[in-house]
Amino acid sequence: MNITEVARRAGVSRSTVSYALSGNRPVSDTTRARIQSVIDELGYRPNASARALANGRTRSLGLVFPPASSHYTDMQLEFIGSVAEAAAAAEHDVLLSASGDGDRALSRLVEERRVDGVIMMEIRLHDERVDYLLDAGFPFVTIGRIADPERTRWVDLDHSALTAACVRQLAGLGHRTIAFVNRSERLVRAGYESAHRGLDGFECAAQEHGVVTRAYRCDDDAAAGEALIERILAEQPRTTAIVTVNEAALGGLYRGLAKAGLSVPRDFSITGIAASRWAEAVTPQLTAADVPAHRMGLLAVDLLLELIENPDSPPRHVLLDQPVSLRASAGAAPAR
């Protein structure tokens, strides 16, 4: 069921069928109608590989996300969904790539020309994948930004502004000793930008408000969160509040506090950055900046398609702020 067959049955040439389909050349109404009826009858659809080969555009976008070994988070799921959705709306497919081992996966996408451009998640401050794509001159957009963000296109959440807002709020409530619960040791070491910028914002704001701080790293699961609370209370017993960017540990943090006999928000406050699903699942609900993952995914696709259309367009980026949703987990500092 190919274009030759359609042309034969419609009594026209292959090129005419092609033009009737693409609209790149006028075709008389009668021939177009004849062609269309053959197409409908046969259920013809142009072959994607042939098309891609002929015009050098695959009409697919690569979505590079971290390997399964690391725990996935809810935001990641939201990104994936919204990227797929936005791409579909623009008649593009999304090719998933769990970039793991030395990024053979990424180079496969790029060098075998499987996609027209790439969206990368889980960006590091110094990210060799970004350097690679820059060198290769391959179109890409990152969700998150590298240390020197002017050279690239990205959409990012302003993590430092958000953690700073959390500190400001807690300071306003009278908290003087606040702990920061970051992502895992591994991710921080790897240089995850959200972890680093989140910490920066936290520390700057704390200094500004004269707050005593201590930063901890925490594996992305409930057990780690629970254990960490014990450690925090042992190392710095005056701690009355936490700011966290680790949504996967959230349930564990709550459990740890409960176990320590601390009631939230009466005895202890907790705020942070998280997917709203998690923020709303815990009791009391978490006062937090909700990651606008859906919006970020859509934006990333927009930026990428724009770049693919026009490879020489100047770097664009979007830095999203996000209000802290006041829920129930932050209250006045307890008198001690």
Added chain:
Amino acid sequence: MNITEVARRAGVSRSTVSYALSGNRPVSDTTRARIQSVIDELGYRPNASARALANGRTRSLGLVFPPASSHYTDMQLEFIGSVAEAAAAAEHDVLLSASGDGDRALSRLVEERRVDGVIMMEIRLHDERVDYLLDAGFPFVTIGRIADPERTRWVDLDHSALTAACVRQLAGLGHRTIAFVNRSERLVRAGYESAHRGLDGFECAAQEHGVVTRAYRCDDDAAAGEALIERILAEQPRTTAIVTVNEAALGGLYRGLAKAGLSVPRDFSITGIAASRWAEAVTPQLTAADVPAHRMGLLAVDLLLELIENPDSPPRHVLLDQPVSLRASAGAAPAR
């Protein structure tokens, strides 16, 4: 940077380069080495579209998941990750497709031959997508199974066995009135197989144990779960336990119980089927059958690749059982 250029520089014909790469014909060690050195020098990689066109295999798999409008769950994320991983291990790509509007997305994958086969999630008991693929004779595997499962290939969790196990356990602990918290009205109406088979298992086991039951549907979010508890306690005050398959509502169910002044598991027990991440996030941790999403994703890829290699192989499927992990949310029925 194409095969012609490589051939020219190595002083051989294009076919020789092709064979050196594929190994489909012996090539002398010296020529192979010469070719390889040119390839390394140029960083040559065969173009995926051309390859797909020439040999009729795209080396990508389609992964069809529900549209973003419905809330995603953690299991879905795990599936996606493990499918991508397993596919990558077999040198295949994964093309995401959020099948929504009348499944134009699915027919695009199939009819434009964008993929060699399809994995479908979120199966309904009567699923028109399955009929479509069956008609089209297109290779596919489902995660979940239709009402008449013998005609297709699938990997599924034995939801009815698992909910039955939950009932059995609760009955053994003395509970006589148990509520079932299903997925949303919309999903149940649509005929989601896990929702229906889960309910069936629940009801059969309840009858067997002489337990009084009532089944509820619940939107996939915490707020709905919280509201539902109120309703359950109002409509059937003797209820002392819940079996749930709605992991997204879990946090809300817990909150609703707390609000009602019910302590888990002292006053009220709760068990179900959930991703372990959620089961472990709530306090007390949920006694539940953990969805082995990772394993299911790997199996689905295996089955699909097997089918693609050998289109005439007989239907295969895998029905997974899963032990109920005893955590802390189920206890003896309270004396009433």
Added chain:
DNA sequence: TTGAAAGCGCTACCAC
């Protein structure tokens, strides 16, 4: 308004 034909980059068959 339409047709013929030259690619796109690769594979695999047919020769030698």
Added chain:
DNA sequence: GTGGTAGCGCTTTCAA
């Protein structure tokens, strides 16, 4: 062990 070449199914230039 190697080369020549005819496709794979489509797009687009050139010509009419």
